[in-house]
Amino acid sequence: MGNDIVDGIAVRLGQLFPDIEVHRDEIAQGFDAPCFFIKSLRTVHTAKLDNRYFRRYSFDVHYFPQHAGASANVQAVAGTLLMGLEYILVGDNLVRVARTEYEVHDGVLHFMVDYDLFVLRERVKTPYMMTLTQRQKSKG
Numbered sequence: 487m488g489n490d491i492v493d494g495i496a497v498r499l500g501q502l503f504p505d506i507e508v509h510r511d512e513i514a515q516g517f518d519a520p521c522f523f524i525k526s527l528r529t530v531h532t533a534k535l536d537n538r539y540f541r542r543y544s545f546d547v548h549y550f551p552q553h554a555g556a557s558a559n560v561q562a563v564a565g566t567l568l569m570g571l572e573y574i575l576v577g578d579n580l581v582r583v584a585r586t587e588y589e590v591h592d593g594v595l596h597f598m599v600d601y602d603l604f605v606l607r608e609r610v611k612t613p614y615m616m617t618l619t620q621r622q623k624s625k626g
Contacts, residue, residue, distance in 0.1 A: 487576075491543050491601055492524050494574035494581065499524075499547070502570045503563075523548040527598070537607040542584065542600055547571075549595035560595045564588045567597050574601070 496508045499522050507521040527544040534540055547567065551559050572583050585600040 487541070487603070487605070488526060488529060488543055490576045491545070491574070491581070492526065494576045495524055495545060495547065495571065495599070498571060498574050502566055517550070519550045520552045521550050523550070534604070537609055539605045539607065541603050541605055543603070544598065544600050547595075547597040547599065549597065551593065551595075554593045556593070557590070560590055560593070564590075564595055564597060571597075571599055576601075576603075 492510055496510055499506070499508045503522070507518065509517070509521060509523045513521070513523050525546045525548065527546050529544070530540075530542040532540045549560065549563050549567075551563075553559075567588070568586055571586065573580050574583075575581075581601050581603065583599050584602040586598065588595060588597040590596070
């Protein structure tokens, strides 16, 4: 499921910024800027009723600008991401962001997003009884 969300974020980034490369795994030394890097931060898995589970997936989308001192460019990208990553496509489902925030460290944008999902665990199918013999007596 986490890889599907990364794919959804990458597709949406490609739609918002078609000229900027998106990295999903590791960034090689000497990469070409500008580019995005999607990093999975954490996943929280909480049991709910019966076979339902709640999961929160947290990601940090890094944006490396072309030039080191391009704070106006970084702020423009952050503003686009605030509304642009509100909905992503995960498989055939549209998922809405639960939380967004961003920070800029050393000229690099760190855009944090959380996506919340409910997951159903498959139930183990038990065979039905073939026959049942019941005997009953009543008084009176």
